[in-house]
Amino acid sequence: MDRKNMRDVAARAGVSQATVSRVVHSPHLVKPNTRQKVAAAMEEVGYVYNTVAADFTRQKNSMIGLIIFTVRSSIHSELIEGIQEELESTRFSLVIANSRYDEATERKLIQLFRERNLSGVIVAETTDENRPELKTLQESGVPLVLTWQMAADPDFDCVGIDNHRSAYDMTKYLIGLGHERIGLIAGNFDRIERVRQRLEGYRRALEEAGIAFDPAIITRREPSPMEGKMAMSQLLALQRRPTAVFAASDALALGALAASGEYGLRVPDDISVSGFDDVDFAPFCVPPLTTVRVPGYEMGKRAVRAILDQHEWNGHGPIRLCLPTELVIRGSCAAPNR
Amino acid sequence: MDRKNMRDVAARAGVSQATVSRVVHSPHLVKPNTRQKVAAAMEEVGYVYNTVAADFTRQKNSMIGLIIFTVRSSIHSELIEGIQEELESTRFSLVIANSRYDEATERKLIQLFRERNLSGVIVAETTDENRPELKTLQESGVPLVLTWQMAADPDFDCVGIDNHRSAYDMTKYLIGLGHERIGLIAGNFDRIERVRQRLEGYRRALEEAGIAFDPAIITRREPSPMEGKMAMSQLLALQRRPTAVFAASDALALGALAASGEYGLRVPDDISVSGFDDVDFAPFCVPPLTTVRVPGYEMGKRAVRAILDQHEWNGHGPIRLCLPTELVIRGSCAAPNR
């Protein structure tokens, strides 16, 4: 049984193929009677619309792309669900390019996206190295939105958060508790702007409080619990170990919590640990994790809307939406124990 | 600056458009000299291949679809990363249809996938209700692979695990520890075959041990820590409460752990808790979670290979690959405390 096309439906209904197309896209332009005939014919021949052909004709793929390092993080899952929720009422589907932290892969995927004529691209994560590629993509006319951050480069549309301020707030909170030696377990700040912004926020809070910045208690890790655990072990083994550790993601913090336990330290009595993201397991950590709530789901929805808006306005004006974050105080931080 | 096509490149290189196409797809058919001329011309005009046009011409979209309830679970993330890893060396991209547990949404997404002419579809999760839609999709010639389970229906290709046996093993382990009253926090077994298989495995282990099956200690929940916590509270409030609780996912188990703590019960001394999946946070739970290791990443890779194989063989023979699971014993289960 071959797949039927609009011509087959048209023949069956005794109308032209253009009319069938109209019934699909602009039924209001078609006389109700004709419309019914066509609908019946579609049913009879078992017609299935061919999106690929339509996309080709329109010169636009009805798809939105997502560029992301990894989907292995609840916070990214929230973003994806937000995107999908917002896409649901449209004709768009989501294509995912998952670079698994590899720069070359990422570059390849960006190229594939260009070839696919996407109607928009959401960038969840990218390395600094690939920014030029993104720019090329954008200049070729693809609406592009960066998430998780407000990029310093004003040419990029952003739906993000203020990483600097969020990290600043958390650090300030720890300082307010009385901590003066605060370790940081961060992501790769050499290659990722968003991570660097958090590092800067941490730094500024320290500076304001007149606390010297000490590179010895800063570590750079991939965001997994295992890496967090290793980083924490390292910090705890230090001569002058920190009294509080700010992990720049909850996954890292979870590992840090475990390392503290193994080291015989009670959290928060002997050491404070805080996270970033507020993923679903954060309230269930032992003790419940003090962290920064990031509106991942909302960000996904807004990013899609930003792209849709660009279609309507035809690219008028930059979009720079900064979503609020929130310090969530639970049980993993307390005043230092002297 | 308009986007250039193969005709533009051909004009520049002084060859026919067909030759340009050959340089892209079958360079070995083209004389090296010509090949270079064409490559240079591509560079000069800034040519970007148009995948949409190619897909249209070939009557096949160079994309693989993934049908999934939610991406909010590490185990699904592993699957997705496995899929992407395997797709990386091909020209295929991944489109995700995320139904967020809604049956109607799922049906709509399956329809969209049909219209997209995908080269294959991986089903991570689906409700029983939508099986007929999947069958239609498959019958329309799309290679389709079910994951996470071996479907009872032999018409479906599967790359999954033995849920029945895995749940049986875990239950038997708990019985071996001396438990006779074992609660179960499961997913929606009315609508999801895979969940039902786990329930059956649990049941059979009980039966074999001569322990009566008690519906009072079976709960049905969505797989989130919060739901797990609520389910556990409910079980603990029972007159004759269980001495062990088997949560059919680690997310549920995490919540169960928290509920136990709030109830003043120590795990595993006062109550045993076990999970399923072995996600990244499982070893970092307090205590570390005893669970079932599921090879999500491997499953993703194999599912892609199964689809690619079907392309090559042109649909010869069913694929039924059952991947091994493994009981991972950590610290959350012990003999009952009498």
Next chain:
DNA sequence: CTGAAAGCGCTTACAG
């Protein structure tokens, strides 16, 4: 309100 016709940018037999 409807039809005839052009065209989107490729791939792929078919010739030579």
Next chain:
DNA sequence: CTGAAAGCGCTTACAG
């Protein structure tokens, strides 16, 4: 090894 040509299934001005 290369070219001319047909065709994939739609959408969309343009007529009427």
